[in-house]
Amino acid sequence: MITIDIVSDIVCPWCFIGKRRLATAIELVEQERPNFSYQIHWLPFFLNPDTPPEGELYLPFLEKKFGSRERVDALFENVRAAGRPYGIEYAFEKIAFRANTLKAHRLLYWAQQRGPVDQLVERLSSPSFNLANTLAIWKRWSISQRSAACQPKKPRAYLASDQNQDTVRQLEREYRQRGINSVPSFILQNSELIVGAEDPKVAEGILQHMQKS
Secondary structure, eight states: OEEEEEEEOTTOHHHHHHHHHHHHHHHHHHHHOTTOOEEEEEEEOOSSTTOOTTOEEHHHHHHHHHSSHHHHHHHHHHHHHHHGGGTOOOOGGGOOEEOOOHHHHHHHHHHHTTSOOHHHHHHHTOTTOOGGGHHHHHHHHHHHHTOGGGOTHHHHHHHHSOTTHHHHHHHHHHHHHTTOOSSOEEEETTTEEEESSOOHHHHHHHHHHHHHO
C-alpha cells in the first residue's frame, strides 16, 4: 500500500486544486493497475498562522499582502482558471472573512482516527472557504457516512474544548522543521516529495514507478 501524506491548509485554494489533481493522478494509475492500493493522510499547515481566532476581513488582508486590488484580482482569475478543469468554481467575491483554520485541522485530526475523511475535506474546502458552519458541514458529512462514531454531538463538544490543539500545532511545527514551507505538499511513501498543485502526470509517474519497484 502506498502512503500519501498531504500537508495542506483548508483556506488555500491551490490545496483544493492539488487534491483534485491528485485524485486524477490516482485514477490514471488505477486504469493500468486496478489493484492499486493507497492510503491518504491529511496533515495540518497554517498558511497564515497570525490569523486572529475570530478571523479578519479577507480582501483588505490580501490587498495589503499583494500590494493592490488589481494584483489580487489577477491572482483570483489565475486560480479560477486552474480550478475550472477540475470542477471547482471559486467564489472569492463571497468571502467576507479570512478564517482561522485551527478548528478545521483539529476536526480532521479527530475524524481521521475514525475513518476516511475525503468527503469531509471536500466539504471543508468549499470554494467560498466558509468555516463558520464547520459543525453543519460535519453534520451533513457524518449523516452521509451513516456512522454512529461520527454523530455531530461528539465533534461539537470536541471543538468547544481545546483537545488536540497542542498536538495539531506540534504536527504543523514538525513538518515545517522538515522543510515544508508551502502547500500543498505531497509526501509519497515518506520519501518522494511533490511541492505544489502539480499536473496529475507528475504524481502519476512517481506512483507508477513506486508500484514497479
